[in-house]
Amino acid sequence: MRTNFLWVPLVVFLSACTMGPDFQHPELQTPSQWSKSPAAAAEAAHAVAVPEPVDTRWWNSFGDPLLTELVARAMDSNLDIKIALARLAESRAQLGQTRAAEYPTVNGNASYTRQLESADGVIGLLGGSGTSTATDTNGLGGRQGGVPQSSGTALPPFSLYQYGFDASWELDLWGRVRRSTENAKASVDAQNEARHDAIVSTAAEVARDYLNLRGTQAKLRITRENLAFAQRTVQLTSERARHGLATDLDVANAQSQAESNAAEIPQGEQQEAQLINAIGILLGEYPQALAAQLKEPPVVPAVPPRVPVGLPSELARRRPDIRQAEAQLHAATANIGAAKADFFPKITLSGSAAMQATQFSNLGDWDARSFSLGPSISIPIFEGGRLRATLALREAQQQEAAITYRKTVLSAFKEVDDAMTGFAAEQRRRDRLEASVQASRRALDLANKRYVRGISNYLDVLTAQKTLLTNEQQWVDSTATISTNLVSLYKALGGGWDVVAEEGAPPGHD
Template sequence: MRTDYRWLPLACLVGAGVSLIMSGCTMGPDFRHPTIAAPDQWSGPSAANPAASVAVAEPIDPAWWNSFGDPLLTELVTQAIQNNLDIKVAAARLAESRAQLGQSRAAEFPTLDGNASYTREFQSPDGVIGLLGGTGSSTPGTSTNGLGGRQGGVPTQGATSSGLPPFNLYQYGFDASWELDLWGRVRRTAENASATAEAQEEARHDAVVSTTAEVARDYLDLRGIQEKLRITRENLAYAQRTVQLTADRAHHGLATDLDVANAQSQAASTAADIPQDEQQQAQLINAIGLLLGEYPQALAARLTAPSAAPVVPPRVPVGLPSELAHRRPDIREAEATLHAATANIGAAKADFFPKITLSGSVAIQATQFTNLGSWGARSYSAGPSLSIPLFEGGQLRATLALREAQQQEAAINYRKTVLSAFKDVDDALTGYAAEQRRRDRLDESVQASRRALELANKRYVRGISNYLDVLTAQKTLLTNEEQLADSTATVTTNLVALYKALGGGWDIAEAKVSDAAQ
């Protein structure tokens, strides 16, 4: 009797139709973008405490480092975007996550494998062949040719007392399988991988924001240290002239040896500050070099020469609070992580339900190589398989509880990230305005200290006052000048902190990062 296989294509179509109908059944909650209650406007300096450089609700300049008007700073930031190792690591992790996304999406499609093999086989007469028929080696002379003494098992023609003779087996064909994603397990897994890839992309954006801000901050700190070095060296030259002047006056009996000793002490104390500032200068150059992927002191020739400290612009565009979630990469990363955790819940719930897999194989199998082209050598199999979880020892429930707890953690982390972002911006705005007011007061103090030193020096030369007044005025002026240099540098670095808090820079650098990652 010939079996009719014409029903197989129809069965395949029915199975595919069932799969398409059931594909709408996806377990677990669907992800919804969280809403953020943002304030209407940023806080800023009050009218009673105005600042020279103020924040305005205007669109942010993506290339914010250009606002300092320093071509070298722009060059360093551009080089860091292309060569920074942290950015390269983040780009590599993004490539990994995208590859994993490809793996997850591949599970949505059928698999088809080709195979071919050749084997030389010998079947043991005491094994399966012995059960099906033939003469076993341990029971010589047995006439049984089938299981349980029945006839019609393995033909004895050509067989020996040791069973079937060795033979060759050639075969080639195709195997196919496809899991019917009835409950959305595969789709949820792919959704998780997609959200994870999105989170890695935002992590790369965050690396760009952090790197550009770090380069700018180190560069501005370097210029601040160089300004302090200039001030210290000028004060040292002044102190050395004072030592000479005091020594001349002591030689003529117009000053005491105590005045000379005090002048020498002040000069030595001023000179002692120079090595420390030079050390900080070298360390900052190395820090910038590391951010640019360079070896220590590779940038010394470009950065050691003093340059005027960059100035802040009079108006600083900061955009609107409602735009912060779109600009800050860490908020976007936290949202994508929450999305991935939500998708994992659906995948865990789908594991509670049966899995149906359609599988089939077509092969040509022959013991003679010349028969491999014969249609009579064909063999095939097709049919569904069903896997039902009956007892897992509580593993499935524990996995679901774990996924739900991870989603709760991701939701809390998202809220914390949002609150921290608004805090960063508010702190940066407050610090930027406050440091400008401090710098203005320190500038007034320096002007007054410089005038006091001039008066004290004139009174000492005329013999009206002793050298202690000059020494005190020198120390006060040096301290105030150093504080002014520190405050001026802090104003610029506070502006960098503000730009970083606003999440600026990654969008304009995206093309450069993509090119560098290839």
């Protein structure tokens, strides 16, 4: 009896063994400050980046209620977010499947069979007498259930009733199941971060498309205003030509400019429709479903004067893609332990208990009981190199995941640096374009006055009109680009998923 109890601490000790390396959070050497901060070179009128906590509701900083509404609707209706949520549910179900291997399996069973034994089969080989009849009704043979036995002659058919249960449990001595569960948990974490990344990307795409839409609409407004001006110029030039104050060439040039302006409108309207459709898709709507709502006055929302960007050391904890890459590295590390555990024996405890009788009324008798209990062991002896190849595969996958994590971190810092640089540079570019627009307006005014007075020909007016239209459109493009660059910066910083995920996700999904 003492010997049996000695196995208990041994089993407990072996159950605590876990093969393979334990996951360690990667150590990052991050810079103490951003390498290129717009605050250093920004002028007084420019928005500047400040080392303050990242705005978790950054879309509100544009001061556009419609943009805020669209982002909120996208969080509830975007199909990519819903797909990510479904995949998260899948990974959690897979975790449940994997975790089930930690526990014993117990199955109940019941059966009824009507059976006829062959006289030339096993029963005949037993050499039973054809005239013997057993008095025990709970089994087979000479003393089993009253079934007559014979040698060389067929036996009469009989019935067999049975019910009971069986159980089995694999002892996780080397941690194979624990490592598999660890891998499944890390996979759930990775999929959850993929959902967070979908939230960040969706918010950024909605904001970017909305800002580009407002920029396109503003350019359309400028083009229509220039078209109206060009049409008035055609009328004026035609009137002057009738009085001999202008040539037919001047009239043709004026008409050419008007038609050129008119030709730009269909292209702008096409871009407007495409952007409205893009926003609709992000909100789970059919094409042009938001056309009426998005036909408001085309004003590009202004950027906030201060842009909080946090500290570089916070980026890895905030960016969902970095967190996802870390979880994938964790999962790959756990797989190594599971692969190493496959080299060792598998011990399974199995048992069954049942009641069996040839008469249904005898199923409750104590003599109808049967049971079995015992361990089984499976030892890998020859696998043709499969186990070693699997281990090599898992180790290579872990190395790949580690490199991917490093690449993801570097890419994240690059995206932030590029976004900061682009945000500051575009503000300086818009300053120059604004000065250019003012100069172009003065040039057009002077060219018109000189033409009316007969001092210069219409070519100067035409050139000034084209220059003004180009500069105004570039200024609008730059204004929209500043806003979209700010969206790219917010996306690169990874802000927004925590608030939306906390407030918008169904219960139990975080």
